[in-house]
Amino acid sequence: MNFNSPLEQFEITPLLSLKENIFFFSFHNSALSLILFSVISFLFFFSALNISYFIPSKIQLVLESVYEFVFSMLKQQAGVKSYALFPFLFTVFIFIALSNGFGLIPFSFTATSHIIVTFFLALVFNLSFIFLGFSLHGLKFLTLFVPSGVPNALKPLLVVIELISYLIRTFSLSLRLFANMMAGHTLLLILSSFVIIFLNLGPLLSLGAAIPFFLVLFVYFLEIGIAFLQAYVFSILLAIYLNDSLNLH
Numbered sequence: 001m002n003f004n005s006p007l008e009q010f011e012i013t014p015l016l017s018l019k020e021n022i023f024f025f026s027f028h029n030s031a032l033s034l035i036l037f038s039v040i041s042f043l044f045f046f047s048a049l050n051i052s053y054f055i056p057s058k059i060q061l062v063l064e065s066v067y068e069f070v071f072s073m074l075k076q077q078a079g080v081k082s083y084a085l086f087p088f089l090f091t092v093f094i095f096i097a098l099s100n101g102f103g104l105i106p107f108s109f110t111a112t113s114h115i116i117v118t119f120f121l122a123l124v125f126n127l128s129f130i131f132l133g134f135s136l137h138g139l140k141f142l143t144l145f146v147p148s149g150v151p152n153a154l155k156p157l158l159v160v161i162e163l164i165s166y167l168i169r170t171f172s173l174s175l176r177l178f179a180n181m182m183a184g185h186t187l188l189l190i191l192s193s194f195v196i197i198f199l200n201l202g203p204l205l206s207l208g209a210a211i212p213f214f215l216v217l218f219v220y221f222l223e224i225g226i227a228f229l230q231a232y233v234f235s236i237l238l239a240i241y242l243n244d245s246l247n248l249h
Contacts, residue, residue, distance in 0.1 A: 012114075030117075033109035037102055041094065066094070070235065077239035081246045089242075092121065093235040100181060100227030104220065112230075113181040115174060122173035125238055133245035144248050173237060177230050184223045191216045 016027040047059065070090045074082050096112060103110025111117050133141040145162040146155060191212050198209035 029109050030111060030114065033102075034111055037099055037111070040102075041098055073232075073236055074239050074242075077236060078243040078246055082239070082242055085242065088125075089235055089238060092125070092238065093231050096121075096177065096234055097228050097231035100230060101224070103181065103185070104223055104227065110181055110185060112177055113185060115178045118174035118178045119170065121234075122170045126170045126173075126241065129241050129245040132242075133248075136246065137248065141245075141248070144244055169237075169241060173234060177234055180226055180230050184219070184226060188216060188219055188223065191219060 013029045014026045015029060015032060016025075018025040044059070045063065067090065070093050071086060074086055074089055099112050100110065102108055103113065133144070145159050145166065147158050147162065150158060194212035195209045195216065198207075198212065201208075
């Protein structure tokens with residue numbers, strides 16, 4: 001019995017390709033999943049918020065709870081100055097949470113399991129925070145990399161360490177989300193393949209499929225929690241980094 005590689009589920013497959021001289025256009029499964037995800041998200045929000053009730057509906061209640069959750073997180077981490085940037089943080093939280101969640105639907109595609117997507121998200125936000133820091137504080141923003149209360153002899157070394165730790169934020173943010181999504185989906189596929197193997201061993205040995213089957217269920221529900229946990233971690237770290245740009249130390 002031949003099984004595909006567990007990593008095959010992450011392959012980007014062209015669905016439509018057009019090539020004319022130097023012009024090349026390719027529409028692949030990743031782009032299709034992002035479009036479908038965006039349309040479904042828009043319809044979900046539109047249906048929930050198009051008509052607001054004094055006594056909210058269940059969908060409206062869920063969205064308002066998520067709104068308050070993200071807003072309180074931003075308020076605690078970055079303060080009043082960050083309120084103007086709340087729509088950006090709310091959008092990225094919803095994007096990551098729903099993208100991770102939709103990726104758990106069988107035969108779907110998880111965009112956040114690709115490093116290029118998570119890296120682009122982290123890079124855009126971190127570059128924006130650097131630009132915001134310099135626009136608000138000018139060169140004083142560089143004091144963020146100078147620890148206070150340390151001997152002058154150690155400051156050059158600590159400045160280098162602080163600068164490196166600041167620059168690798170983009171990689172740590174993107175790798176954390178990418179690795180968790182990729183590892184979880186790979187584990188699910190491997191465990192599912194064990195279920196199929198046992199079912200094809202005959203009536204008696206097929207009873208052994210119950211063990212990997214329940215493991216698949218356990219890991220699946222665990223992945224649902226991890227999907228929203230990673231959205232929370234990504235968003236709260238962005239709020240902390242935003243606080244550095246707004247308030248320095």
